[in-house]
Amino acid sequence: MSTLLQVSGLSTHFHLPQGTLKAVDGIDFSLESGKTLAIVGESGCGKSVTAYSIMRLIMPPGRIESGEILFEGRDLLRLSEREMQELRGNQISMVFQEPMTSLNPVLTVGRQIAEGLLLHRNLSRDEARAEGTALLRQVGIPSPEARCNDYPHQLSGGMRQRVVIAMALSCRPRLLIADEPTTALDVTIQAQILELIDRLQSDSGMGLVLITHDLGIVAERALHTAIMYAGKIVEYAETEEIFSNPLHPYTQGLLAALPQNAVPGEPLSTIPGQVPNLLSDSPGCGFCERCPVKEWACLQEKPAMKEAAVDHLVRCWKFQ
């Protein structure tokens, strides 16, 4: 298997009047083609900024400060904007959380799908239309010929997300970045969409970076999992290993807090406190304020990522 995506030392900061917000603060991961990596974390942990950084869609006051994003061996951060446009939507695609905001409300669905095809695959208008219809059929939209003439508001949430996925897949990308692709959807529709992505992935060998906060989806779909907290990856391993042998206190806390893992009606285990404000940069571990096993060292200095078990990386002083 070849490495499709290799991210190393990526830092994306936002320069705000109040100070520098280190949304992504030195993260490393890699993904092989055909495989799925899940990036998990709560709001504000930097998982979406990671996705936007790979797509190079960070706008001021945000800036990618350092790092390397190797896509099939090429560093995306060294490409010109023009070269990046060639890749974006073509070899690297993204599905956003809220389908209504990623579709243009005043263009028909067919027109929007055709856009990528005209731009990247040099199809004629008729060919693009035929291909667009085929894509809509592939993602399970009934009577796609008629749906092509619909505007986004005429479709249900599940349908819209299918359209967004059809658009993302229209140029047969090598890498798909899906940022909470099913969070806005009902659970029966979510099951449909996840099956669809699964099928397309095994058909085409596409790599998938799946960003989500739903640990159930992660457990079922991803080969590897990265747990993010306060801009850093705090634990990284194969998904099965993380769920059966979580080492970081934050991961342990998350898994214990799930109603699924509890006896109904009994108190849930909680992580006290709240997600830290990333503007106030403390010298110690980002999690130490909420950590049940913190020690003196945790407050003084940030721990490094260490291999605590085979292929199981943890950022915690307990494992230094």
Add this chain to the structure above:
Amino acid sequence: MNAPLLETSALKKFFSIRQGAFGETRDLKAVDGLDLRLHEGETLGIAGESGCGKSTVARLIMGLVPPSAGAISYRGRNLAEMGRNEQFAFRKDVQMVFQDPFSSLNPRMRVGDIIAEPLAIHGLASGAQKRNAVLDLMAKVGLAEEHFTRYPHEFSGGQRQRIGIARALAVSPRLIIADEPVSALDLSIQAQIINLLQELKKELSLSFLFIAHDLSVVRHMSDRVAIMYLGKIVESGSRDAVFSRYLHPYTEALLSAVPRIKAQQRGKRIILQGDIPSPLAPPPGCPFHTRCPYAETPLCTEVPPPLEEKEAGHMAACHLSGKLYR
């Protein structure tokens, strides 16, 4: 047995929708003949997907929208027949916790004033007494004294939900209607709020109508559960009956669609085809037959199944129930 704390009978809410500028109006059947019963000290969970009418149920009970037909009774008294004073007392007894902690608090009021407002409206306390009552409430939900003079925007989602809960508790209600109280919160915060609600329920012997789409949360919170689809209850019963011995194919599909952490909990996934039909044009017969993997008889497509007691306390609306393959 005493009258239930809250009861709805054949409750309906239809919204008239005009299609196009000159089009004819049609009825959107948001809630279509709902019989609920909630006993004192109990948590009744209502689960279902978006558009099933579960939030409309909350709004009907709170009197935010008038019912189109049917009745709501509180302690055996029909709401529609209550006089002004009795209605005022009902509104004190029944309080609501909303889904979105960002839009349900007035951004221009201080936290202390937000929590004190219901006390003033119901004339329960004033002056120093009111201030102490508010501080008590804040302590109860885990807010610090210094938060009294802050504004909602200074708080995180979880803390705002605590403010909303304190406001609901201010007038010593008996019943809390909670509409998706944790769905906007992060996982680690969600567990804190769930625990808080459970503790308060025990401490203040409250009853809950708990509305949510997340089945694992509903399961955790509820004593009894009702599953809604297109404005109707398709299955109801005790938590264990509905989650372990479900009788309706929709309940089965809904449960099978939940992504599981533990591999041994994963059963065969049933992928429902298609979307939920529009409540403007619900299908004839059983409302679920268009997506049901078992529906085959003309009975399913033509005759709406009644909600029947299939075993003690366990109701289902399905012509085929008992024939599920599990």
